Amino acid sequence: MLILGIETATMQVGCAIGGHEGVLASVHSAKGKRHAEQLVPSIQFACEQARVELSEIGLVAVDVGPGLFTGLRVGVATAKALAFSLRLPMIGVPSLDLLAFPVRFSNRLIVTAVDARRGELYYACYRQVPGGVQRVTDHQVGSPDDLASELLASGEEVLLVGDGAQRYQEAFEGMAKVELVDTGNSHPSAAALVELAHARALREDFERPDAIEPLYLRRPDAEINWSTRDGR
Amino acid sequence: MLGIETSCDETAAACVRGGTQVMSSVVSSQVDLHARYGGVVPEIASRAHSELIIPVTARALLEAGIDGADVDAVAATTGPGLIGALLVGVSAAKALALAWDVPFVSVNHLEAHLYAGFLEEPELRFPLVVLLVSGGHTMLVLVEGHGRYRLLGQTLVDAAGEAFDKVARFLGLGYPGGPAIDAAAMVGDPEAIRFPRSMLDDGLDFSFSGLKTSVVNHVRSHPQVSTEDVAASFQQAVVDVLVAKARRAAREVGAVALALGGGVAANSLLREQFLGACAEDGLHAFLPSRQMCTDNAAMIAAAGWYRLEREGPTPLDCGADPNQRLSIVP
Ligand SMILES: [Zn+2]
Numbered sequence: 001m002l003i004l005g006i007e008t009a010t011m012q013v014g015c016a017i018g019g020h021e022g023v024l025a026s027v028h029s030a031k032g033k034r035h036a037e038q039l040v041p042s043i044q045f046a047c048e049q050a051r052v053e054l055s056e057i058g059l060v061a062v063d064v065g066p067g068l069f070t071g072l073r074v075g076v077a078t079a080k081a082l083a084f085s086l087r088l089p090m091i092g093v094p095s096l097d098l099l100a101f102p103v104r105f106s107n108r109l110i111v112t113a114v115d116a117r118r119g120e121l122y123y124a125c126y127r128q129v130p131g132g133v134q135r136v137t138d139h140q141v142g143s144p145d146d147l148a149s150e151l152l153a154s155g156e157e158v159l160l161v162g163d164g165a166q167r168y169q170e171a172f173e174g175m176a177k178v179e180l181v182d183t184g185n186s187h188p189s190a191a192a193l194v195e196l197a198h199a200r201a202l203r204e205d206f207e208r209p210d211a212i213e214p215l216y217l218r219r220p221d222a223e224i225n226w227s228t229r230d231g232r
Numbered sequence: 233m234l235g236i237e238t239s240c241d242e243t244a245a246a247c248v249r250g251g252t253q254v255m256s257s258v259v260s261s262q263v264d265l266h267a268r269y270g271g272v273v274p275e276i277a278s279r280a281h282s283e284l285i286i287p288v289t290a291r292a293l294l295e296a297g298i299d300g301a302d303v304d305a306v307a308a309t310t311g312p313g314l315i316g317a318l319l320v321g322v323s324a325a326k327a328l329a330l331a332w333d334v335p336f337v338s339v340n341h342l343e344a345h346l347y348a349g350f351l352e353e354p355e356l357r358f359p360l361v362v363l364l365v366s367g368g369h370t371m372l373v374l375v376e377g378h379g380r381y382r383l384l385g386q387t388l389v390d391a392a393g394e395a396f397d398k399v400a401r402f403l404g405l406g407y408p409g410g411p412a413i414d415a416a417a418m419v420g421d422p423e424a425i426r427f428p429r430s431m432l433d434d435g436l437d438f439s440f441s442g443l444k445t446s447v448v449n450h451v452r453s454h455p456q457v458s459t460e461d462v463a464a465s466f467q468q469a470v471v472d473v474l475v476a477k478a479r480r481a482a483r484e485v486g487a488v489a490l491a492l493g494g495g496v497a498a499n500s501l502l503r504e505q506f507l508g509a510c511a512e513d514g515l516h517a518f519l520p521s522r523q524m525c526t527d528n529a530a531m532i533a534a535a536g537w538y539r540l541e542r543e544g545p546t547p548l549d550c551g552a553d554p555n556q557r558l559s560i561v562p
Contacts, residue, residue, distance in 0.1 A: 036319045037551040040326045044548070054331060069275070070316050073282045074323045080286050081327035085300050213283060220275035226268065 001058035001201055004043065004082070005193035008035045008075030009067025009095035010114060010163050014190030015042040017050040017057070019198060025050035026191040035074040043078075057086065059206075061197030063188050064092040065215040066122035066139055067114050072214035080209050089206040091197040094215060098188035099161045100126040100133045101196060103181060108157040113164035114188075116141055121164040122217060123147055132199070141217050144171035151178055161185055233540075234306045234328070235533025236289065238321030239313025239341045240367075241265075241272045243284035244529035247296035247303075251347075251537035252354035256295035257523065257530040260284050267407050271397065278316035285324045292529070300332055305545075307337040307536025309344065311556025312368070318552035326548050335545030337536040341527075342558045344535040346375055348525060349491035349518030351534055357489040357516050363478040363506075366494030366527075367393030367410075370438045370474075372481045373558065378538045380561050384481045385436025392470055393496045395440035399447050399466055403459050413463045414499050420464030422501075425450055425457075427469040429476075436481050443469055467501055475505045482515055491518035497525035 002024075007014035011033050016026035025046045029038055047054055062079035065072045083090045099112035106128060113123040123140055126133040144164075148171045151158050160172060161181045172178050200206075233251070237244040246257040262280045266272050293300065308325030311318060322338075329336035346362045360375045361384065370387035390398070393410060400409030405416055427450070430442045447466050451457060482490050490510050496502065503519060510517035524531060 034551065036323055036326075037549050039323070040330055040548040043330065069278070070319060073278060073316065073320050077282060077285055077320045077323040078327040081289075081324040082331050084286050084290065085328050085331035209286065210283075213279075216279070220273060220279070222269050222273040222276060 002052060002056050003059045003061050003194045003197050003201065004057045005061040005190045005197060006039065006043070006075045006079045007063040007098065007188050007190040007193055008039060008071040009063045009065050010071065010187050011068070012187035013038040013042055014188065015039065015046045016190035016194045017046050017052055018191070018194040023191045023194055024052065028187065028190060030187060033071070035071045039074060039078055054086065058088060059091065059197065059201055060088050061091045061093060061193050062212065063095050063098055063193055064212060065095050066116065066217045067095050069214065069216065076212060076214055080212060083209045090209045090212055091200050091205070092207055092212045093193055093196050094139065095188040096122065096124045096139060097133070097135065097196060098192045099185065101192040102185055102189050103159055103161055104128050104133045106159050108159045109154065111147070111151065111158050111160050113147060113160065113162040115164040115167050119143060121147055121168065123164065132196070139215065139217060144168035148172055148175065151175065163187055233533040233537045234289070234292065234303045235339070235529035235536055236285070236306065236308040236321045236325045237341070237527055237529040237532045238281045238285065238317050239309045239311070240317060240527060241277050242527045243281050243288045244527060245289040245292035246529035246533050247292055247298060248351070248530050248533035248537065251534050252350060254351055254530045255298070256292045257528050258288050258292045258295065259523070259528050260288050263408060270401055270407050272314070274314045274316055277314060278320060281317050281320040285320055289324065289328070303332055303334060305329070305335045305337060305536065305540055306332070307339045307532050309341045309532055310338040310550060311341065311553035313341055313554060315552060315554040318554065322550070322552045330548065335540060336548060337540045338546040338550050339532045339536045339539060340556055340558055342369060343381070344531040345493035346373060346381070346491070347535040347538070348493050348520040348531040351524055351530055352520060353518060359485060359487045360489040360491055360518070361478065361482045361485060361487040362491045362493055363474060364494045365392045365474060365496035367391060367397065369494065372436050372478060374481070374485050374487065376561070379542050381558055383558070383560050384485065385438065385477060387438045387440070389439050389441040390444065392438070392440055392474065393494070395444050395470065396496065398444055402448060402451070403462060405459070405463065410496055410499060413467055414501070416460050416463035417467045417501065420458060420460030420462070422464040422468035424461035425465040427465055429469055429473050432473055432476060436477055438473065438477065440470065467499070471499070471502045471505055474502060475509050478506070479509050479513055482513065487515065489516035489518060493520065493525060495526045498522040
């Protein structure tokens with residue numbers, strides 16, 4: 001089964017095609033937050049590079065975040081429209097998993113962090129397991145200092161990955177047990193998306209397209225202000 | 233043509249044949265989601281569009297009795313509107329066009345409102361003057377032919393729809409303001425209070441901010457005044473200005489027809505007086521049904537159809553522009 005993977009959770013626009021033969025093509029660009037402009041042309045380019053027609057695709061996988069709301073909605077709307085029109089099943093994978101998977105060959109605690117804007121991060125912790133990684137905490141939202149003190153308290157050797165970790169690297173400087181992975185891996189990988197979706201597809205672990213929505217983790221401000229005003 | 237509209241708080245999809253024949257028009261309004269905030273909250277709107285876009289599109293195809301394979305082109309609103317909301321519709325529309333291997337067409341939301349009048353009455357007449365009144369816009373546009381527009385006048389500060397919303401909120405009539413004022417005005421006396429007709433004799437531009445202030449001042453100084461009378465008198469003042477300027481515009485440019493479009497065009501008094509004015513002046517009146525005045529995707533499909541004929545498909549690297557303007561002929 002050929003899988004089309006769509007990834008737009010950060011500044012990057014990513015798209016990959018692959019299946020049991022591995023990843024056939026992957027396209028990433030991270031310039032200027034132009035998700036809506038770049039995504040469809042990236043899909044066309046990936047199809048050309050992989051020498052695959054869109055009609056040969058059997059599954060649409062999408063990064064559901066957490067991440068930039070607008071980027072995520074572009075990715076999710078595109079993925080759902082493709083799945084709807086091509087009558088394909090879907091699989092949604094969290095952005096933080098896609099950051100952890102490429103650095104799985106480590107015995108350290110893997111911590112992935114995406115920029116959440118407003119001085120905060122979305123983050124989660126992972127451990128290596130046979131064939132991949134397993135998330136060992138919930139997805140969380142917090143300041144870089146929150147994360148730094150959690151890591152310090154754990155006392156573990158940590159591999160820290162993601163554009164959020166890069167952006168706030170001074171918060172983790174001088175932490176002897178924390179290694180910040182360099183920029184090459186700082187955006188979620190569309191290739192990892194295809195690989196992880198493939199593993200799930202083998203178990204027929206599909207999702208109903210209407211159940212796939214971005215993982216926001218934050219309520220809209222207006223809603224929060226409204227509840228606060230009512231003392232709820 | 234499949235049309236998709238997500239510029240504000242309605243998720244809409246429609247199938248239209250040949251630019252005029254509406255096969256289906258599905259509109260899912262988010263009014264209830266925004267009502268308690270007294271206005272559209274962009275983030276809430278974007279989230280709702282994301283959930284609704286595929287079900288609404290599927291419904292439009294089903295009601296039209298067609299399959300994706302029968303769609304010849306996909307049109308979507310690319311602006312003006314709320315950026316996060318627009319991007320959901322544009323992304324979905326481009327993906328559908330890619331999957332079905334058909335052209336994608338970018339549509340300007342304002343241009344689409346100009347086309348709403350033709351949906352129910354395909355015999356076009358040019359030159360035509362359109363009075364476009366909505367929450368975000370109040371403008372008079374001369375349509376010389378397909379794709380040939382001249383801006384004759386527009387709102388300088390508040391749009392008419394905005395004035396309706398603000399006055400309704402001030403009077404405690406709720407949200408959205410247009411239907412609330414319309415309903416209250418039915419049982420009020422439009423001549424009870426003589427509110428100013430702003431800039432009535434001054435060119436073809438509009439301004440409703442002075443009127444809004446007079447309403448507030450009047451109610452503050454007359455606390456016992458009937459809310460229905462205020463609503464009716466306010467509405468009468470707005471409609472008088474809109475109709476008078478539309479007539480004058482039509483006369484000045486020698487138009488043969490006058491059309492109404494935009495959400496405020498659903499207002500009962502405006503519709504009545506618009507028809508009366510056209511009859512008196514011997515102008516052909518294009519008065520879309522209420523569903524076609526408010527935001528919908530049939531008008532997007534119609535505008536898209538003519539645009540595709542004129543300019544061909546829009547490249548798939550197109551995005552959305554929250555401030556997109558109506559392209560005006562020089
Ligand atoms: Zn509109």
